[in-house]
Amino acid sequence: MLRLPDEFRDLFKRPFGILFATIDEVIPHLSGRTVCTVGDVVTDSLLSRGIYPDIAIIDGYTMRSPFLKTPLYAGARTINVANPAGMITDELISGLQDAVSDTPALVFVDGEEDLAVIPLVLAASDGTVILYGQPNEGVVMRVVDEEARMEARKLLTFFVEVNATFK
Structure with missing residues (x-):
């Protein structure tokens, strides 16, 4: 399990891709x-426009407040994973790999999904x-390629490994 130390959190507030206003x-x-x-x-913004993502990762919250709309995502299998705030768990990584290998999938995170972009890339x-979403700014789009993977690996260097169990 990886934990992001508080002193590096500001590094993760910058867009990890191209920022769009809407x-x-x-x-x-x-x-x-x-x-x-x-x-x-x-996820809800795409679904409400009739666009179904191949993989949707949600946690039931937006900006630390409950998100009262549960996406109706017919046909997608649900993968439940645990991932506390500020962490990237082995369970999250495994769930994302499972989702990538068999779409469509809805990954429901018990905890926080904010850092899932890194292992997903x-x-x-x-x-x-x-x-x-980039809070109060818009939507970030990242196209996966080798450059994106190199940046994701670099971001992972700011994490520390911890030996803990989250259930």
């Missing part, structure tokens, strides 16, 4: 691609589009 600006970039969403609002195939 989801509608992103939609033209999705055609013909595998699409993954991280976060309840981004490492698990997804080239050309996959990952979308996540």
Whole structure:
């Protein structure tokens, strides 16, 4: 299990991709691609427009407040994982790998899904589009390629390994 020390949290507030002001600006970039969403609002924003991501990762919260809309994601299997805030658990990584190998999938995180973008970039195939919300700014789009994987590996160097069990 990996934990992000408090002193590095500000590094993760910068967009890890291209920032768009609205989801509608992103939609033209999705055609013909595998699409993954991280976060309840981004997932709901696509679903409400009739766009079903191949993988949706949610935790039932937005900006630490309950997100009262549970996505109706017919046909997607649900993968439940535990992942506390500020962490990347082995369970999250395994769940993302499982989702990538058999889509469509809804990954429901007991805890927090914010850092799931990093292992998702490492698990997804080239050309996959990952979308996540940038609080009070818009939507970030990251296309998976070798550069994205190199940046994800670099971000992982700021984490420390901890030996703990979260159930």
